Amino acid sequence: MRLKERLESVIKTLSDKKNKVCILTHTNPDPDAIASAYGLWYFLKNTTGINATIYYDGIIGRINNRIMVDLLEIPIKKARSDFLEKFDYFCLVDTQPGKKNNCLPEGKKVLMVIDHHFEEAGETKPEFVDVRVNVGSTAAIVCQYLDKFKIDIPETLATALFYGIKTDTDGLLRDFSSIDKRYYKKLFLKVDYKKLHMIESPELPKEYFFDFADAINSATVYKNILIADLGKAFVPDMTGEMADYFLRMEGVSLVLVYGEFRDMLYFSVRTKKRGKRLGKICYELTEEIGSGGGHNKSGGGVINTPSKNKEIFLLRFFKKFSIRLQKLKLLYTEHK
Ligand SMILES: [Mn+2]
Structure with a gap:
């Protein structure tokens, strides 16, 4: 029909x-x-x-x-x-x-x-x-x-x-x-x-900028991958906003931003590269510990009980994108 x-x-x-x-x-x-x-x-x-x-x-x-x-x-x-x-x-x-x-x-x-x-x-x-x-x-x-x-x-x-x-x-x-x-x-x-x-272009509360500061200070880089931790996020959507923003950085082609909000861990992933199926990847990364999804170039999700599952999630992410943990470098202090 x-x-x-x-x-x-x-x-x-x-x-x-x-x-x-x-x-x-x-x-x-x-x-x-x-x-x-x-x-x-x-x-x-x-x-x-x-x-x-x-x-x-x-x-x-x-x-x-x-x-x-x-x-x-x-x-x-x-x-x-x-x-x-x-x-x-x-x-x-x-x-x-x-x-x-x-x-x-x-x-x-x-x-x-x-x-x-x-x-x-x-x-x-x-x-x-x-x-x-x-x-x-x-x-x-x-x-x-x-x-x-x-x-x-x-x-x-x-x-x-x-x-x-x-x-x-x-x-x-x-x-x-x-x-x-x-x-x-x-x-x-x-x-x-x-x-x-x-x-x-609305007026923004101060907390919005504090999340920016946390994201920039915590950002680590491995090759063309950038990972940032917002700590306590001011609203869940901040992870997406920051991920979009970081993706504009020179030499960065994949971004993960995560942050806690009301006892849940929210995360967003973005890529510049074609052919990545981030939605599917986010779905797999969260199996049994939360939920995730998205599209080709953007994805995200939420992890339950971060105290227990945050590490599991991050390890899965590192493995998926072949990130060597010892080689992750702080972005900002490196510059100072
Ligand atoms: Mn939609």
Whole structure:
């Protein structure tokens, strides 16, 4: 069945307006997850009349993402497990049933899965599954749905979707497809630039800069690999932010940044090199001790009980990338 027919079948399933629908993002949602949830919410509203509820768990950590939600008035709420009981249907965006990075209650009926991470064999068989690993953002996939049904995208939604595609593809430079490119260009004409600027360049709390200091002071290098420890991270997303930043360093082609937040160890990995499957690697590095995933050039995850598992994780990482521990050199003191 073609995409439009498959979506029409979902709309038919939801024909009773009394249906309670929950759109669920992954834990600690990023702009792509938030934007695609908002886009799907708008799609369902326009095609079925249903006012779905968007839920996330964890925290919206990054300042940019919090401003995105506030400024664009995105109706996303923090879930508590008992909140999720009342829904008839679940739609998952930027994640999948069976993945550890979402709080979908067990045995719940999943109607839609829209994602661009590699598929894991989940036990539930949703009616509508659209997982495209070659696409750079879930937001672009949702744009295609709105496009197929000729639904006009208002300015706030356009700004959210644009920011989602932009962040997940690093401005069409990393792991992107022709679909990301198409909608990035189309949305560009509708973006509220003032709001986008406020989202992208907000005032930052002092803690943000302290994490920078910790990252730079702790950074060690082996050949073209850089590893940095944030200690206690101010928000989980700091690892990704710092990893992106370090990847810009001359001579560095692979970066690992990790830091603790509320008794969990978060980490992000980035590479400049093509052909690396970091998502898969992060998945393997965290087996039994946490969860991980991602794409080709970017990945990350979370480790449970760091006091016990941090070392296991780091040793796995060193082994995977053939890093000789004795040869790891401090970046900054070396310079002084
Ligand atoms: Mn994504």
